[in-house]
Amino acid sequence: MCVGCGPDHPTGLHVTVTAGEGLTVSGSFTVTDDHQGAPGLAHGGILSLAFDEVLGSLIWLIGEPAVTGHLETSYRRPVPVGTTLYIGAAIDRVDGRKIYMSASGRENAVDGPVSVTASAVFVVVPATHFVEHGRAVAPSELSEAAAKVAEVNP
Numbered sequence: 001m002c003v004g005c006g007p008d009h010p011t012g013l014h015v016t017v018t019a020g021e022g023l024t025v026s027g028s029f030t031v032t033d034d035h036q037g038a039p040g041l042a043h044g045g046i047l048s049l050a051f052d053e054v055l056g057s058l059i060w061l062i063g064e065p066a067v068t069g070h071l072e073t074s075y076r077r078p079v080p081v082g083t084t085l086y087i088g089a090a091i092d093r094v095d096g097r098k099i100y101m102s103a104s105g106r107e108n109a110v111d112g113p114v115s116v117t118a119s120a121v122f123v124v125v126p127a128t129h130f131v132e133h134g135r136a137v138a139p140s141e142l143s144e145a146a147a148k149v150a151e152v153n154p
């Protein structure tokens, strides 16, 4: 039920992500009427969510839980409803618990015009972070997370 990536979320973004070479991922997100701000245009906060999701997927490549500490988004072109944004993201450097990342989103093709760029600092946390601050996690959710790590890093 993740609002970013959950396939069963009724109004979520349904972002899909694929691991790339090295510490990179690529994702896509199609803007629908559920995501608009101004008539016919994506809401900036929703676009920020899509970037948080794709950037957050990078943590599966390093196998350590981390959360968004800081996220900056630059909106370079309006994104109309119906657009598919192709988002490429990379880990730029790691400094202690801080993971510096960047991403750019292109309109309707992997080499389309750049609509949005973002940079972020994720901070590595112990797995207990989610239990202490979130709700109790069912064993099936834990095994789903373990399966995801195994799928990304076989």
Ligand SMILES: CCCCCCCCCCCCCCCC(=O)SCCNC(=O)CCNC(=O)[C@H](O)C(C)(C)COP(=O)(O)OP(=O)(O)OC[C@H]1O[C@@H](n2cnc3c(N)ncnc32)[C@H](O)[C@@H]1OP(=O)(O)O
Residues within 6 Å of the ligand: 052, 053, 056, 065, 066, 067, 068, 069, 070, 096, 097, 098, 121, 123, 125, 127, 128, 130, 131, 137, 145
């Ligand atoms: C077992 C169950 C598993 C379940 C399976 C889980 C699956 C995993 C799903 C992930 C899903 C992802 C989804 C998308 C990503 C979100 O959306 S995550 C949700 C949004 N983010 C949050 O809720 C984070 C809230 N903030 C916090 O919890 C805490 O402030 C933080 C970020 C953990 C930092 O607190 P802290 O651990 O006390 O860190 P602290 O010791 O103060 O600082 C450590 C370092 O980080 C730096 N830092 C701290 N905060 C920041 C900041 N905001 N900006 C920049 N740098 C910072 C510090 O300057 C420090 O740097 P150094 O001094 O070492 O150079």
